Structure formats: C-alpha cells, structure tokens
Amino acid sequence: MLEHIKAFFAKLPVRNMSKRKVLATVSALVVIVSVVTITAFAAAATYKVTVNEAGKKAYTVSTRADSVEKFVEDNADALSLGKYDYLDTSSFEVGENCTVTVLRAQVIRVIDNGEEHFLNGAGPAAQMLEKHNMALGKFDEINLADNEFVSSDKTLEIKRSFGVTVIADGKSNDVQIASGTVKDAVARAGITLGENDETDPALDTELTNGMEINVLRVEYKERTETVKIPFDTVTKRTPDLYVDQTKVSVEGVDGEKIVTYKDKYVNGDLDSSETVNEKITKQMVTEVILKGRVKRVKNIKLKTHTPISELKVPARVQLDANGVPKNYKRIVDGTATAYYGGGGTASGRKAMPGHIAVNPKQFPYGTELYIVSLDGKFVYGYCIAADTGGFAKANTCTVDLYMNTYEECCAWGYRGVRIYVL
Structure with a gap:
C-alpha cells in the first residue's frame, strides 16, 4: 500500500499546485490510509x-x-x-x-482383495491407506460412502481394479474396473449398445481379471420365399392285387407355401434364420400306392370236391375235372374269413351257407361267385353276394363266408381264396 502512495505522490504536479490544494490532497490520502488500516485490522480480527x-x-x-x-x-x-x-x-x-x-487413530480391520490387514487410522479411508503405502487406485472400490470415515466397528473392504478388454466395431478398448458385470465394463468403455446388440459373454456375466468381451452388433431382417411342399406317400395293402403288384390309386402333387424368415445378422454376417410365418398357397396331395396282399397261385389242385355252400350250382355253370368253373368273367385272388349266427342279411336274403358277406363296391349284392381255398383244402362252392360287415371298411379281408357252426368257422380260420366271378 505504501509503495502505491509513494508512486502517487511522485506523479503529483506539486509545483503547479497551490498550498491549499496540496493540503486537501494530503488530507484525502490520510482518510484512505485510515480506511485501509481499519479494514486490514478487521480482517485479522479474533x-x-x-x-x-x-x-x-x-x-x-x-x-x-x-x-x-x-x-x-x-x-x-x-x-x-x-x-x-x-x-x-x-x-x-x-x-x-x-x-x-x-x-484419534483406531485399529481398523482391512480386507484388501481378500487379504486381511490391521491398520492404525482415522478419518477418510483414502488418506489412511496412503499413510500405510496402500493408496487407492483411480478405479479401486471400497465399501464406505464418500462422506463416511473409517471405524474400528466396521471392516474396510477394498476391491482393487483389474483389466478387461472390450472389443467393439473393430476396436479394442482396455478398461480398468473393480467389480460388476459385462454391462458395467461396456458402459465404462463408453460403448453404446443398440436395441438388439448382444455381448459375448452375456451382459449379466460377472467380470474376471483379463476377460475379453466382444460386442456383437445385431440386426434383424425379414424375407419371404416360395417353398415347395413335397407330397407324402402312403402305401395301403389291398386284396385286389397280388403281392408282386402295385398300383397308384391317387397321384401325388407337390404343394407350395410362402415362408417368412427372420434373419439374424451379427457384425454384418448372417448368423441364423428363424421361420416366423407360413402361408400355404397350394395344398399338397398325398400319393396313395396300393400293394397286393394275395399270393399268386397258378393252378389249384383241389383235395376235396364237397362244397360248403348249400346253394345248387346252376346248370349254365360248368365245372372242369378239377372241380372249378370253366366259364367265368374274371378271377379275384383274395382272403376270406368265416361267420355264423343266422338271421337275415343286408340284401334281405336269408343267412345261410351260400349267402356271403362282401364289400358291395367290389361285388354288388346279387353277384354270383364260386370260391375255393388257394391251398385246395376247401371248396366253398357256388354262392351269392348277399351281406356285408365291418371288414369291408377295415379292408381286413376280401369276403366273409357264412357257415352253419362255430366249429366250421374255426376250421376255416383266415384263408387265401380264389374267387371266380360268374
């Protein structure tokens, strides 16, 4: 302050001032100095x-x-x-x-990365640790709040930071962190994840020293394709064909459908595809192949000529020396079962040997037939299609032959037959 006053006086044009002006100027300076002195004194007050x-x-x-x-x-x-x-x-x-x-200093229990210490100290943890050459690193963590002091009543826990690497968008980012999950490391690296982005390991994975984290940029795209539906094939056994014969009864036809896919791209490369919708535009037709179940028998040598049927053979039906018809429309080799029980038939005729059950679609009611077993052991003889049963729908045999008794039915069993359609 005195130096400033001296400089002020040095610059005053005293020679050109009257005595009164000089006295006035000095008086003003005295006042200023007094004020400054009082202010300085006040600043140093107790x-x-x-x-x-x-x-x-x-x-x-x-x-x-x-x-x-x-x-x-x-x-x-x-x-x-x-x-x-x-x-x-x-x-x-x-x-x-x-x-x-x-x-005053207390004995503080300290767990430093799992290692136990007992230190003298008080106040903020960071300052106490510095005094013991155990200073906290920038990214180290402790279990005390910012304004909380160390205490002998509470163990001080220190988690030392370690390094992890976060790789994203072709760049490698080294991160120091003391705890947390992959999500925390990605955030510390300053990397923003998109809505569909993923990480490897997953975001909720606990961090470990030296872990490498890959950020996967994920994008989904939808596309549609017209896809062929190959027709299915089923094979059905039929008594209308020999075992070495097959026949396509229904031609197979491929179908078509429009398929919507959701493609997943990871870092620009196609990773996987998921079907999200299918719409059939053309129905597939299943191909049905019939395969014969009847063994071929070229010639049957009958071992008996006594018919089971009680119907008399019409005169117009001539039998050869072996006991089978000479004149007929066609031959059907198939299978036959037997039944008994009396009563009527589906066509209204009386149930009796000679009136047999058939599939009316194959043999309409009233069709005249002559039946012998393929092994030559039985001659059912002349008969008429008069009845039907569940076998026709189930396709378990070709005909069901009426017998008088249960014992006759058991003797017949399930047997291959040759059916002459008269």
Whole structure:
C-alpha cells in the first residue's frame, strides 16, 4: 500500500499546485490510509474455534489464523495430532466461530482383495491407506460412502481394479474396473449398445481379471420365399392285387407355401434364420400306392370236391375235372374269413351257407361267385353276394363266408381264396 502512495505522490504536479490544494490532497490520502488500516485490522480480527474430541471435554481456542493450515500450525501442541490421527476441519471457516473434531487413530480391520490387514487410522479411508503405502487406485472400490470415515466397528473392504478388454466395431478398448458385470465394463468403455446388440459373454456375466468381451452388433431382417411342399406317400395293402403288384390309386402333387424368415445378422454376417410365418398357397396331395396282399397261385389242385355252400350250382355253370368253373368273367385272388349266427342279411336274403358277406363296391349284392381255398383244402362252392360287415371298411379281408357252426368257422380260420366271378 505504501509503495502505491509513494508512486502517487511522485506523479503529483506539486509545483503547479497551490498550498491549499496540496493540503486537501494530503488530507484525502490520510482518510484512505485510515480506511485501509481499519479494514486490514478487521480482517485479522479474533474468532473462536471449538475443538471436540471423543471422550474429552470440548475446549475453545481464540485465533486470528487466516487458513486452516495456519490454525493447525498455531495449535499443534494443544491438538497433539499423531501420525495416524485425523482432524476433521469440514466445519472450519476463517473469521467465523466454528468447530473442528479430533479423531484419534483406531485399529481398523482391512480386507484388501481378500487379504486381511490391521491398520492404525482415522478419518477418510483414502488418506489412511496412503499413510500405510496402500493408496487407492483411480478405479479401486471400497465399501464406505464418500462422506463416511473409517471405524474400528466396521471392516474396510477394498476391491482393487483389474483389466478387461472390450472389443467393439473393430476396436479394442482396455478398461480398468473393480467389480460388476459385462454391462458395467461396456458402459465404462463408453460403448453404446443398440436395441438388439448382444455381448459375448452375456451382459449379466460377472467380470474376471483379463476377460475379453466382444460386442456383437445385431440386426434383424425379414424375407419371404416360395417353398415347395413335397407330397407324402402312403402305401395301403389291398386284396385286389397280388403281392408282386402295385398300383397308384391317387397321384401325388407337390404343394407350395410362402415362408417368412427372420434373419439374424451379427457384425454384418448372417448368423441364423428363424421361420416366423407360413402361408400355404397350394395344398399338397398325398400319393396313395396300393400293394397286393394275395399270393399268386397258378393252378389249384383241389383235395376235396364237397362244397360248403348249400346253394345248387346252376346248370349254365360248368365245372372242369378239377372241380372249378370253366366259364367265368374274371378271377379275384383274395382272403376270406368265416361267420355264423343266422338271421337275415343286408340284401334281405336269408343267412345261410351260400349267402356271403362282401364289400358291395367290389361285388354288388346279387353277384354270383364260386370260391375255393388257394391251398385246395376247401371248396366253398357256388354262392351269392348277399351281406356285408365291418371288414369291408377295415379292408381286413376280401369276403366273409357264412357257415352253419362255430366249429366250421374255426376250421376255416383266415384263408387265401380264389374267387371266380360268374
């Protein structure tokens, strides 16, 4: 301040000023100096600081310290701070009555990355650890809040940061992190994930030291295709054909459908496809192939000539020396079962040997037939298609022959027959 006043006087044009002006100027300067002096004195005014310490009576110190460091320096003996003690000056304010708190060092249990230590300290964890050459790294984590001090009542847990690598968009990003999941590492690397993006390992995977994380940019696209539906083929056994014969009864026809796919692209490459919709535009027709179930018998040598049928052979039907018709429309080799029971028939005729059950679509009611067994052991003889039954729909045999007794039916059983259609 004095240097500024001297400079001011040096610049005054005293020679050109009257005595009255000089006195007035000096008087003004005196006032200014007085004000400055009073202000400086006020700035250095005394204020009181209350010192608190657990287990001791608080005491007050009068001070003119212009900083907290100056206050500690001036009161070093009274405060008597040890190496690991801590003075909480968060409420200290220069020039204002305020408080400070002395925290004496305690034994603090510390778990540092799983390793146990017992340290003397008080106050913030970071400062205590620095005093023990165990300073926290930038990304290390502890289990205390920002404004929470260490305490002998609570174990201090430290998680030291480790390195992971996050690879995204062709770039490798090294990240230091102390805990968390893949999601946390990706965020720390400053990488933004799109709605469909994925990571390998998955986002909820716990991090480990040295882990490599790949960010997978995922995009979905839909496409449609017309796809052929190959026709199915089923084979049905029929008594209308020999075992070495087949016949296509229904031609197979391929169908068509429009298929919508959802394609998944990972980092620009097709990874997988999922069918999301199918619409059939042309129905497939199943091909039906009939395969014969009747064994071929070229010639049948009858071992008996006694017919089971009670119907008399018409005179117009001539039998050869072997006992089979000479004149007929066609031959059907098939199979036959037998039944008995009396009553009527589906055509209205009386149930009797000679009136047999057939599939009316194959042998209409009233069709005249002559039947012998393929093994030559039985001659059913002349008969008429008069009845039907469940076998016709189930296609289990060609005809069902009426007999008088249960024993005759058992003797017949299930047998191959040659049917002469007269």
